[in-house]
Amino acid sequence: MSYADRRSRLLQLAAGAAFLALAVVLVLIVVSSSNSGDGGDTKLEGGAAVRKLVEGIPQHGMLLGDPKAPVALIEFGDLQCPVCAAYSEEILPEIMETRVREGEVKIDFRNFTIIGEESVTAGAAALAAGAQGRGWSFVELFYRNQGGENSGYAGDDAFLEAVARGAGVKDLAEWNTDREEMIPAVEESSQEAQRLGFDGTPTFAVRGRETNGIELLGTPDSTGDLEAAIDEAS
Amino acid sequence: MSYPSEGNLQRAIAFLAALGIGVAAYIAIAEAGGGSPVCLAGSSGCETVAKSSWSHLAGVNIAVFGIAGYALLLATAFLANDLARFGGFLLALGGFGYSVFLTYVEIFKIEAICQWCLASAVLMTILFLLCATRLIAYAGTGEAVPERA
Numbered sequence: 001m002s003y004a005d006r007r008s009r010l011l012q013l014a015a016g017a018a019f020l021a022l023a024v025v026l027v028l029i030v031v032s033s034s035n036s037g038d039g040g041d042t043k044l045e046g047g048a049a050v051r052k053l054v055e056g057i058p059q060h061g062m063l064l065g066d067p068k069a070p071v072a073l074i075e076f077g078d079l080q081c082p083v084c085a086a087y088s089e090e091i092l093p094e095i096m097e098t099r100v101r102e103g104e105v106k107i108d109f110r111n112f113t114i115i116g117e118e119s120v121t122a123g124a125a126a127l128a129a130g131a132q133g134r135g136w137s138f139v140e141l142f143y144r145n146q147g148g149e150n151s152g153y154a155g156d157d158a159f160l161e162a163v164a165r166g167a168g169v170k171d172l173a174e175w176n177t178d179r180e181e182m183i184p185a186v187e188e189s190s191q192e193a194q195r196l197g198f199d200g201t202p203t204f205a206v207r208g209r210e211t212n213g214i215e216l217l218g219t220p221d222s223t224g225d226l227e228a229a230i231d232e233a234s
Numbered sequence: 235m236s237y238p239s240e241g242n243l244q245r246a247i248a249f250l251a252a253l254g255i256g257v258a259a260y261i262a263i264a265e266a267g268g269g270s271p272v273c274l275a276g277s278s279g280c281e282t283v284a285k286s287s288w289s290h291l292a293g294v295n296i297a298v299f300g301i302a303g304y305a306l307l308l309a310t311a312f313l314a315n316d317l318a319r320f321g322g323f324l325l326a327l328g329g330f331g332y333s334v335f336l337t338y339v340e341i342f343k344i345e346a347i348c349q350w351c352l353a354s355a356v357l358m359t360i361l362f363l364l365c366a367t368r369l370i371a372y373a374g375t376g377e378a379v380p381e382r383a
Contacts, residue, residue: 007374010316014323014369021331028335032343048345051282134285168285171293 044166046144051168053093054137057101062127064096064136065106071208071234073105073226076112076193077139077201079122080154083219084202085143094223095230105230109139111186112193112201118155121179123186125160128178129169137167208233237371240314247322247364248311251304254357258300261350265295271350279340283348288339296336300354303329307361319373322365330362 060067073095077084092107099105111123122142129138142163147153154160160179161172169175196205196216204217204226211233220226237243261284264271270284283289289296303325310322333355340347 003374006316010320010369010373014320014366014373017324017327021327025331025335029338032335032339051285051346055281165287168287170287170290172287174293 044141044145044162046141047166050137050140050144053096053140059133059136062109062130062135063106065100066103067106069103069106071105071206071230072108074108074110074205076110076198076203078113078115078119079126079142080115080119080149081201082146085146087202088140088143091223091226095226099230109136110189112198113186113190114201116150118150120183120186121155122160124179124182125164127182127185128175129164129167131178132169132171132175134167134169138163141167206230206233237367240368240372243364243368244311247361248308250357250361251308251311254304254354255301257350257354258297258304261297262295262301271348273349279346280348280350282346283340283344283351286344288344316373319369323369326362326365329358333358
């Protein structure tokens, strides 16, 4: 092959590759823009707000905050519970922004599935996200995209995967495997809540230097009430 | 049209690919250590992007793919034949295309900008232009074209 032929052939191949690359990038952008937020095929709300809320706060399992924080606030919640969602948006953020961010308090989310079987599926998905350090992000994002109780969304694989993706779960294949294995842990924490005498969600307990083991708080009415309980425990 | 000598293009490609390895390695090491790359001026964009699901492909940090891509580009800079010219062009084209997509994702999906990712995208853009220039100017020449006096 002559110099001119070889050069012409290479440049033709390069031009073809460039057009192909342009097409692939355009397809990727169109496909991803037709999906909303970070959630794959499911439209999710509040992704940016959740990222801002938990950004910079350590997450280990379902624990939000410094694991060495002297006060542990334990929330027993049901992901389908609208009161839990309202609590998550209205009562807890101030505590997360101050006490948790400053390392004074850690919040431990535990599933207390009182609404239905879908809560168990969703709770297990949250624990699997927790295994990758995105448990609280999952819970917060789930609450912001809550649907009707037992309407099917909470056990829907596509919805749960969208929440996991939006929460920043990095290995979705591992998450998918883990969530099946987390169901006994969800049932266990629900039984723990019942043993403690809780009968609704969200319910809280606190443990600190000044408490004798776990002190039950029930459902404090306001951020101020929760802060007072934290102060007493610390 | 006059082009830079192939030697100069190779040196520029080698330099930028080495810089790219440094940037991608920093992102990968910061993430492997359980943290996130640190943005300048206190911006939290790097952490937001690093913790998003877009930062990984099949469970592997995309910075690792970046290191591999830059390393291969660096290798092409040391050879002066059509395989290196065309291979370098394809690598830089792929890297540039993916950088465009990731920058789109940062702006419109994650709504945060990671300065290190942006630096890598700029490097990849320049590398693409250099590799394209190298291919257009010197494709078909079996060996390096001597620099003009």
